[in-house]
Amino acid sequence: MVSIIVDYNSKIPIYKQIRNEIIHNIAEGNLQNGDELPSLRSLAGTLQINYHTVNKAYGLMLNDNIIKLFKNKRFVISIPDNDDKSMASIREYAERFIDYATVKGLTKKEIIDIVNNIADQNKVKSVKN
Amino acid sequence: MVSIIVDYNSKIPIYKQIRNEIIHNIAEGNLQNGDELPSLRSLAGTLQINYHTVNKAYGLMLNDNIIKLFKNKRFVISIPDNDDKSMASIREYAERFIDYATVKGLTKKEIIDIVNNIADQNKVKSVKN
DNA sequence: CATCTGTTATATAAATTATAGAATGTTATA
DNA sequence: TATAACATTCTATAATTTATATAACAGATG
Structure with missing residues (x-):
């Protein structure tokens, strides 16, 4: 939907x-x-x-x-299989999120829990194609 | 520094x-x-x-x-201990990152690895105060 | 052919971003 | 107490970004 x-x-x-x-x-x-x-x-x-x-x-x-x-x-x-260019963007998104969560006092476990929680709602591949 | x-x-x-x-x-x-x-x-x-x-x-x-x-x-x-208001922002940052990484084909393991990698460079608390 | 499509161009308006200067009031300190 | 350093507030300006609007054009579709 x-x-x-x-x-x-x-x-x-x-x-x-x-x-x-x-x-x-x-x-x-x-x-x-x-x-x-x-x-x-x-x-x-x-x-x-x-x-x-x-x-x-x-x-x-x-x-x-x-x-x-x-x-x-x-x-x-249409998403290409290998797109190295995107890795930099992904890390920037990640840093913004982790920096902010860290500053707000979240533990590493809490951060990972959030990631797991959100990833489980997505169609994240469990293994590479 | x-x-x-x-x-x-x-x-x-x-x-x-x-x-x-x-x-x-x-x-x-x-x-x-x-x-x-x-x-x-x-x-x-x-x-x-x-x-x-x-x-x-x-x-x-x-x-x-x-x-x-x-x-x-x-x-x-000066960062207060409990700041519930911030949790929504943290989840928004997280969703933006995880959605993008998912779309670009990263596996859940790869996403968690990135988080661990960045978190280890930060002063992330391992336990709550 | 008529219609739907994206592309390109021009125009306009509002909001955001960044700079600038000045006036004011507070705090620290010499 | 006098001074310097500081944040606050106000006004002003200019460039850029965002969003809308209209029109003309060319390719694709039925």
């Missing part, structure tokens, strides 16, 4: 929220390689926003090797 | 970078409860930026219960 929810009053720009929501749907297994995304205009209509805002969100994911644009003008989830 | 490094060309605003750097220093154990932060003007001078920008960074941390202002004079690291 794919759902894209945006908070129009959030401090996070809408186009970033859209990207986050789609990534979350992929992580949960609701979207996977080969699945088509809604067209710019249709998603814009659903969310009641301008389609350039959707285009900006898709642009982020194009640049991040998460989706591709096919000749038939459809955006499709 | 406290170090605050900002990238003036980053897409991340300077005031957020300052906050991130200070949080990183606390997580690493280079700064701890009771330590004084540089004055607005002195840090602004060091970083060659306007002191209002530093003020905005400190404002984020005041709002986030990481520092306090003593007697209208000095900003001091």
Whole structure:
């Protein structure tokens, strides 16, 4: 069940929220390689926003090797197997989270528990392909 | 060894970078409860930026219960023991990281390894106070 | 062909980010 | 007490980012 929810009053720009929501749907297994995304205009209509805002969100994911644009003008989830470029981003996300949790006094066990808890809700592979 | 490094060309605003750097220093154990932060003007001078920008960074941390202002004079690291409000933020950071890592095909073990790796560089408590 | 699609261009408006200066009041200290 | 150092508040400005709006264009689809 794919759902894209945006908070129009959030401090996070809408186009970033859209990207986050789609990534979350992929992580949960609701979207996977080969699945088509809604067209710019249709998603814009659903969310009641301008389609350039959707285009900006898709642009982020194009640049991040998460989706591709096919000749038939459809955006499709397409994540390459080896994407070394992304490791730096992953570590940055991780550091931001762990630094903050550490500062707030969480123990290592508590941090790992949170990770396990969230990962278990995702379609995380248990082994490599 | 406290170090605050900002990238003036980053897409991340300077005031957020300052906050991130200070949080990183606390997580690493280079700064701890009771330590004084540089004055607005002195840090602004060091970083060659306007002191209002530093003020905005400190404002984020005041709002986030990481520092306090003593007697209208000095900003001091001051992190309360129980701060339930922060748990939501911590989980948001965690979700962003784990979603992205999941999408990029990392296994649960690999994700935990990254967490362990980063946590070991921090002064993470092994047990609660 | 008519429609839907993404692309590109231009334009506008609001909000955010960053800098700047000045006035004010507090604290510390010499 | 006088001074310096400090944070606070206010106003102002400029650049950038965010979001919307409209239009024209070309490829794909039915």
